[in-house]
Amino acid sequence: MSDHPAGIPPEAEIASTGGFNKYVGPLYRLPDSADGAVRRFAFAVAAQHMNGSGSVHGGMLMSFADTAMSRTARLSTDAKSCSTVSLNCDFVGPGKLGDVIEARVRVTRRARSMVFVSAELVAGERILLVATGLWKILGQA
């Protein structure tokens, strides 16, 4: 049994436990890719995520990307948290109401105090957003 929205698999775990993520979520973490190279996250588009043109608001897409990429950066370290230093987003295509949007996130390079991360947000076969960003590992020099 699962209370997840349609399209979110039962093995998905809640990734939005508090704060802004919980307010705009729920956001989910999906199982990693079979080779472990890709961290996967998802959310189901609801009415409050939209813009006035009937597409998912870019702010929601960037919020989801930031959360998924921050979590991926932290999972690559022993640190308690990482903070976003920079994020570059290309809005490739629109998301629609009812879409389940998945983030596929990779660590490009983990340095001593920084993590380089890239992500694609997709709805089925459609690419909605591509992003690259830089994260500072907190609690280290």
Place this chain on the structure above:
Amino acid sequence: MSAPFPLPGYKETALVDPFEVFVGPVYEQGEPPARRFAILIDARHVNMRGVIHGGMLMTFADAALGQAVWDVTDRAPSVTLNMQSQFLKPARAGDVIVVQPELIRRTRSFVFMRGDFRVGDETVLAVSSVWKLLGQD
């Protein structure tokens, strides 16, 4: 719901997009095309460390720069094509973030915008975004 907006001379911005209404309100001062925009960070906007979520900052940035694009295009329909965000300093609940959007260049089909988002005298976020005017190839 939220505390009264603390800066004098600001009024609430009329928001259209449901997601902006959901995370708003946004406030503004001045007249187009020189409107200045602001938010008061509340408990909904912060992460587990009490710092504003990057997603909320970027949503406000997209909303404010989008309003400025409207101002310079007579409200022509447009979409964000690209946005680059630099997170310079954390901001916390109770802080007011203010931006004066800057038009960098307008062409027939694109608008280039940027903004420094400030708490007091300090910039917490620097954003550049590229906008596509719909129907203009």
